[in-house]
Amino acid sequence: MNSVTAPEQTFAATGIGLLTTDQVQVQCMAPLAGVGVINARVSAADSLTLQFCNPTAGGLTPTGSTVYRVTVFRLQPNWAAPASGNQIDW
Numbered sequence: 001m002n003s004v005t006a007p008e009q010t011f012a013a014t015g016i017g018l019l020t021t022d023q024v025q026v027q028c029m030a031p032l033a034g035v036g037v038i039n040a041r042v043s044a045a046d047s048l049t050l051q052f053c054n055p056t057a058g059g060l061t062p063t064g065s066t067v068y069r070v071t072v073f074r075l076q077p078n079w080a081a082p083a084s085g086n087q088i089d090w
Contacts, residue, residue: 011050022073032060034056037051037053037079039051044081052055
């Protein structure tokens with residue numbers, strides 16, 4: 001039986017202005033042999049937490065030089081949904 005691990009690691013994202021209400025999507029720009037990013041969240045202001053999965057029995061660690069693309073989705077506070085219809089309110 002394999003021992004699956006799913007540790008989290010938090011990264012400082014200062015200067016970006018991340019909010020805890022933001023939603024994030026993370027994409028690794030190079031393959032990570034045996035390691036996958038399975039969750040990403042803003043754990044505190046300007047702090048990005050990634051959860052990695054290692055489904056193998058080996059001790060795998062992503063390298064420090066791995067590049068990630070982070071896309072931030074933020075609902076603007078003054079935005080209101082349209083009253084009806086399939087409309088986009090810019």
